[in-house]
Amino acid sequence: MTSLPGQNTSITDVAVVGGGIIGLAVAHALAHRGRQVTVIEGARIGERAAAGVAAGMLAPSSEVDLSDPRLTELALAAHAMYGQWTAALEAETGIDTGYDATGTLLVALHRDHLALIDHLHDFQRERGLAAERLTGKQARDEEPYLAPGIAGALRMPDAQVNPRSLLAALPVALVRAGATILEDTRITAIAPSDGGGYEVSTERDGVVSAIHATQVVVAAGAWSRQIASPIIGMPVVPLPMRPVKGEILRLRGERLIRHVVRTPDVYLVPRADGELVVGATMVELGFDARPTAGGVHDLLREARRAVPGIAELELAEVGVGFRPALRDHLPAIGHVDGDGLFVATGHFRNGVELAPITARLLAALMCGDQLDAGDAALLAPFAPDRFAPTTTQVSR
Numbered sequence: 015m016t017s018l019p020g021q022n023t024s025i026t027d028v029a030v031v032g033g034g035i036i037g038l039a040v041a042h043a044l045a046h047r048g049r050q051v052t053v054i055e056g057a058r059i060g061e062r063a064a065a066g067v068a069a070g071m072l073a074p075s076s077e078v079d080l081s082d083p084r085l086t087e088l089a090l091a092a093h094a095m096y097g098q099w100t101a102a103l104e105a106e107t108g109i110d111t112g113y114d115a116t117g118t119l120l121v122a123l124h125r126d127h128l129a130l131i132d133h134l135h136d137f138q139r140e141r142g143l144a145a146e147r148l149t150g151k152q153a154r155d156e157e158p159y160l161a162p163g164i165a166g167a168l169r170m171p172d173a174q175v176n177p178r179s180l181l182a183a184l185p186v187a188l189v190r191a192g193a194t195i196l197e198d199t200r201i202t203a204i205a206p207s208d209g210g211g212y213e214v215s216t217e218r219d220g221v222v223s224a225i226h227a228t229q230v231v232v233a234a235g236a237w238s239r240q241i242a243s244p245i246i247g248m249p250v251v252p253l254p255m256r257p258v259k260g261e262i263l264r265l266r267g268e269r270l271i272r273h274v275v276r277t278p279d280v281y282l283v284p285r286a287d288g289e290l291v292v293g294a295t296m297v298e299l300g301f302d303a304r305p306t307a308g309g310v311h312d313l314l315r316e317a318r319r320a321v322p323g324i325a326e327l328e329l330a331e332v333g334v335g336f337r338p339a340l341r342d343h344l345p346a347i348g349h350v351d352g353d354g355l356f357v358a359t360g361h362f363r364n365g366v367e368l369a370p371i372t373a374r375l376l377a378a379l380m381c382g383d384q385l386d387a388g389d390a391a392l393l394a395p396f397a398p399d400r401f402a403p404t405t406t407q408v409s410r
């Protein structure tokens with residue numbers, strides 16, 4: 015970023031609005047392509063970002079029945095590049111990202127669950143996804159701390175990463191690559207500039223400034239609608255965005271499991287350092303950041319039914335985050351005005367998983383690459399203009 019002498023304006027090539035996992039990953043991909051990038055984050059990095067609490071499951075197989083097939087395709091593309099992406103990030107920064115491909119066990123605690131996992135297994139086979147059906151005994155041989163009455167399980171090659179480590183590593187890599195990160199700096203408006211590009215208005219501690227950028231990416235998560243609304247002078251696509259609150263727990267102590275363990279009601283994600291993440295609730299209450307007794311109780315009850323030994327662990331943290339959810343629960347990645355304004359938002363329950371593929375595809379688009387047929391097909395369902403108002407013909 016370059017400051018203009020005597021003015022409260024600076025110049026950058028690309029302004030990225032929002033320093034969550036998506037904004038940081040996109041900025042990182044662009045910086046690696048030689049672009050001069052400025053990330054503008056309204057809080058401290060990680061303070062408000064959903065990835066600051068997220069579990070970090072990379073779970074295209076476990077969630078195939080919950081996902082639109084086009085989202086599963088995108089998740090599988092992310093899955094295929096994840097190990098390499100984190101290894102490169104680790105080499106750049108020396109920070110361990112916690113990428114772990116041990117796998118996931120989806121366990122059935124009773125016969126109803128068993129019917130559900132058999133249904134999921136059929137679905138996985140239909141979609142060509144690898145999964146192995148285990149008996150209760152086989153599951154307990156894998157994970158001896160599972161509850162004795164486990165009725166059966168599915169083993170899937172899903173992976174996990176530590177999102178907090180990614181939020182630590184990406185800024186280090188960005189600064190190394192020459193990018194600028196402005197924290198505690200809120201975007202108040204984005205407007206097209208007379209001579210081309212955009213004027214991004216910012217506010218920090220009551221001081222108002224402007225950044226001139228050739229291209230802008232709105233990656234403000236659940237707040238993206240608030241950013242999109244004051245975009246001045248352009249026919250912007252309205253983003254039907256809402257926050258979906260998630261409560262999530264961090265337990266600490268002896269490591270009880272090696273796999274990510276899920277039931278249809280809860281998940282438990284073990285980290286190498288003894289942290290066990292238990293999540294997560296889905297609550298439609300706007301931006302209400304208060305954790306509830308009921309949420310904590312439900313998570314602990316369900317987690318204890320799967321792995322009774324968790325009762326002995328320390329309850330180290332109760333976290334709350336906001337998943338950015340668009341009306342169709344799919345992300346919006348791409349052009350907004352046919353010029354230099356882009357969005358990358360609405361990643362809902364999968365933003366950690368989809369960060370590297372979102373970054374790769376959006377950076378290619380922003381750098382004017384001709385996407386090959388595979389990438390173009392991967393990205394097409396997530397075009398933001400699917401929310402553009404249409405004129406409805408009413409016949410009487």
Ligand SMILES: Cc1cc2nc3c(=O)[nH]c(=O)nc-3n(C[C@H](O)[C@H](O)[C@H](O)COP(=O)(O)OP(=O)(O)OC[C@H]3O[C@@H](n4cnc5c(N)ncnc54)[C@H](O)[C@@H]3O)c2cc1C
Pocket residue numbers: 031032033034035036037054055056057060062063064065066067068069070071072199200201202233234235236237238241259260261262293294295334335336337338358359360361362363364365366367368
């Ligand atoms: C409990 C929970 C568990 C989850 N588990 C998983 C999981 O296991 N796997 C997975 O893949 N995903 C998971 N997710 C989802 C994932 O965390 C999100 O999809 C992802 O983090 C969204 O990232 P984002 O960068 O789009 O948005 P955010 O993380 O919301 O980041 C947006 C950033 O923009 C900033 N901002 C907002 N307004 C402004 C402004 N006006 N000016 C400047 N900056 C602004 C905010 O401060 C924020 O830091 C989970 C989410 C939750 C809540």
